[in-house]
Amino acid sequence: MARAATTSDAFNAIAEPQRRDILGLLRAGERPVTDLAQELGMSQPQASKHLRVLREVGLVRVRGVGRQRRYSLDAEGLRPVHEWIGGFEQFWNESFDRLNSYxxxxxxxxxxSQ
Known part of the structure; x- marks a missing residue:
């Protein structure tokens, strides 16, 4: 059984492919849970559960519009992931430089030889 994401662990939250899919959809803008669920072929309760985890780790925001809850990406929550990945930038740059030289x-x- 998969380990549940903690409320401070963006890495664990984005380890779930469906949550990454949700974040991908939210890059385009704010969406209600029903749209996200339909787009991803999951039930509304499933989508809500994933959104709750993403909200708890600070990756999405929610606001009420009438009776509807609309979700949007909170990119600030991705900062720890971005900073960690950024640590590999030098490695990749050096690798690409070596490949280019080759x-x-x-x-x-x-x-x-011609």
Missing amino acids: VQDLKHDRRN
């Missing part, structure tokens, strides 16, 4: 060497060798 490709340039291959092109140079190919031109010289």
